[in-house]
Amino acid sequence: MSFNRNLLNIIIVLCVCLSWDCNEGAQEREKREIDSHTIQLSSLFPSSSSCVLSSRASKTKSSLHVTHRHGTCSRLTSGKAKSPDHVEVLRLDQARVKSIHSKLSKKLTDRVRQSQSTDLPAKDGSTFGSGNYVVTVGIGTPKHDLSLIFDTGSDLTWTQCEPCVRSCYSQKEPIFNPSSSSSYYNVSCSSSACGSLSSATGNAGSCSASNCLYGIQYGDQSFSVGFLAKEKFTLTSSDVFDGLYFGCGENNQGLFTGVAGLLGLGRDKLSFPSQTATTYNKMFSYCLPSSASYTGHLTFGSAGISRSVKYTPISTITDGTSFYGLDIVGITVGGQKLAIPSTVFSTPGALIDSGTVISRLPPKAYAALRSAFKAKMSKYPSTSAVSILDTCFDLTGFKTVTIPKVAFSFSGGAVVELGSKGILYPFKVSQVCLAFAGNSDDNNAAIFGNVQQQTLEVVYDGAGGRVGFAPNGCS
Ligand SMILES: *[C@@H]1O[C@H](CO)[C@@H](O)[C@H](O)[C@H]1NC(C)=O
Numbered sequence: 380m381s382f383n384r385n386l387l388n389i390i391i392v393l394c395v396c397l398s399w400d401c402n403e404g405a406q407e408r409e410k411r412e413i414d415s416h417t418i419q420l421s422s423l424f425p426s427s428s429s430c431v432l433s434s435r436a437s438k439t440k441s442s443l444h445v446t447h448r449h450g451t452c453s454r455l456t457s458g459k460a461k462s463p464d465h466v467e468v469l470r471l472d473q474a475r476v477k478s479i480h481s482k483l484s485k486k487l488t489d490r491v492r493q494s495q496s497t498d499l500p501a502k503d504g505s506t507f508g509s510g511n512y513v514v515t516v517g518i519g520t521p522k523h524d525l526s527l528i529f530d531t532g533s534d535l536t537w538t539q540c541e542p543c544v545r546s547c548y549s550q551k552e553p554i555f556n557p558s559s560s561s562s563y564y565n566v567s568c569s570s571s572a573c574g575s576l577s578s579a580t581g582n583a584g585s586c587s588a589s590n591c592l593y594g595i596q597y598g599d600q601s602f603s604v605g606f607l608a609k610e611k612f613t614l615t616s617s618d619v620f621d622g623l624y625f626g627c628g629e630n631n632q633g634l635f636t637g638v639a640g641l642l643g644l645g646r647d648k649l650s651f652p653s654q655t656a657t658t659y660n661k662m663f664s665y666c667l668p669s670s671a672s673y674t675g676h677l678t679f680g681s682a683g684i685s686r687s688v689k690y691t692p693i694s695t696i697t698d699g700t701s702f703y704g705l706d707i708v709g710i711t712v713g714g715q716k717l718a719i720p721s722t723v724f725s726t727p728g729a730l731i732d733s734g735t736v737i738s739r740l741p742p743k744a745y746a747a748l749r750s751a752f753k754a755k756m757s758k759y760p761s762t763s764a765v766s767i768l769d770t771c772f773d774l775t776g777f778k779t780v781t782i783p784k785v786a787f788s789f790s791g792g793a794v795v796e797l798g799s800k801g802i803l804y805p806f807k808v809s810q811v812c813l814a815f816a817g818n819s820d821d822n823n824a825a826i827f828g829n830v831q832q833q834t835l836e837v838v839y840d841g842a843g844g845r846v847g848f849a850p851n852g853c854s
Pocket residue numbers: 563564565587588590606
């Protein structure tokens with residue numbers, strides 16, 4: 380009897396211990412799943428699979444498919460994905476970031492200059508970069524489908540036009556010929572639209588036989604020069620706009636090879652969202668696909684926007700520029716909030732850009748992110764830095780990789796968890812790097828770049844003065 384009771388006690392104790400142990404194991408496993416992503420290593424690299432179309436873009440009104448410029452889904456590559464030269468991509472990315480920073484600091488200097496009422500014309504190019512996403516838009520009558528890079532960091536929409544008086548770079552689709560479109564109009568150089576060019580492009584419009592000429596340069600010797608014109612734009616069969624201003628570029632050069640031009644989604648009066656404001660109320664959303672064999676979407680208006688979108692106000696730091704400003708207030712790595720004083724973010728401010736590849740952080744914020752990330756990745760051997768990325772791992776021999784989740788907190792309480800593709804930048808299996816870089820100057824704005832935006836639903840509500848985020852925007 381007493382033996383039995385003892386046995387029973389032991390069994391009970393054993394059971395409690397076991398179940399407690401089990402619970403702790405489960406909890407720990409669960410916590411690890413909450414705080415990290417485990418992904419197949421191969422999923423980080425391009426596959427040769429055929430293109431998978433976003434059902435979101437196929438189903439939603441006013442929605443266009445978004446493709447990687449070099450991906451299998453792109454009209455420009457006819458199904459053959461070309462692996463980009465990553466070092467070149469990052470070199471151009473740095474040039475774009477430099478031009479963004481110089482535009483923002485020019486804005487600050489302009490304020491000082493204005494208050495001293497001196498007038499020194501300052502010119503600076505913007506750089507186009509190379510991590511670009513493409514949509515196809517119909518221009519003219521009959522409509523001519525053209526692949527344009529969309530850019531939240533600039534305003535003027537333009538395409539190459541015949542006649543190419545000096546030079547046109549090579550593009551995949553036939554170059555637009557205004558003389559074969561019945562809806563094309565030249566714009567006079569005395570018009571207010573011509574007057575808006577200086578804020579939209581950084582260069583005042585000029586006159587050629589009373590027609591308005593524009594010129595926009597993008598650093599790295601990229602530029603487009605031609606006539607400011609009005610045309611019919613066809614996004615989808617139900618979304619057709621007569622008389623939108625655009626640049627008909629007769630002299631174009633630079634890094635645009637393959638695409639026909641650019642769709643300007645910035646905040647200036649001449650941008651596409653501003654010109655279509657009566658229809659879409661300056662609202663658009665997109666999802667950038669996680670790989671070159673998927674499409675995402677670019678949707679105008681409020682159609683299809685998820686209820687789970689969390690919004691943050693557009694910050695005033697970028698007022699008077701094309702950019703959409705954000706206020707970052709914190710970063711979490713693997714469930715742990717980084718100890719970063721709030722002034723580290725608030726002093727330089729931040730912005731979101733569809734054309735910057737790698738997010739840039741203030742030096743102190745980047746240092747904190749890097750050390751937290753390294754600590755959580757200690758089981759993977761480190762390897763050498765490459766270009767602007769200094770935290771790289773050699774994943775040779777691993778099938779899967781477990782990476783800490785990274786989340787950004789923005790003012791107004793929006794917390795945005797990055798997708799698993801928004802954390803690492805894969806050069807090769809033996810060199811996979813943390814996809815963030817530090818600014819060199821504490822006063823340079825942080826930039827939320829397109830690697831980090833992948834698979835998120837990103838909503839730009841220009842009229843409401845806010846930007847929003849939700850997970851899984853491409854499906
Ligand atoms: C627009 O201006 C150009 C250059 O002056 C001219 O060649 C073209 O015929 C004009 N097009 C229209 C539709 O007026």
